[in-house]
Amino acid sequence: MIKNLTRIVAVGLALSVAACAATATPDLTPPPRKATDAKTQLESGKKF
Numbered sequence: 623m624i625k626n627l628t629r630i631v632a633v634g635l636a637l638s639v640a641a642c643a644a645t646a647t648p649d650l651t652p653p654p655r656k657a658t659d660a661k662t663q664l665e666s667g668k669k670f
Contacts, residue, residue: 658666
């Protein structure tokens with residue numbers, strides 16, 4: 623009885639670790655900056 627319970631727990635643990643390892647990492651790159659309009663460029667004095 624104890625052996626069966628140990629096997630079930632071991633299989634469950636192995637499956638949970640495999641499921642966590644299989645997930646892809648999220649894309650953490652920031653989105654591209656918005657283009658500024660001519661008025662904003664003239665007011666700030668910067669060319670973006």
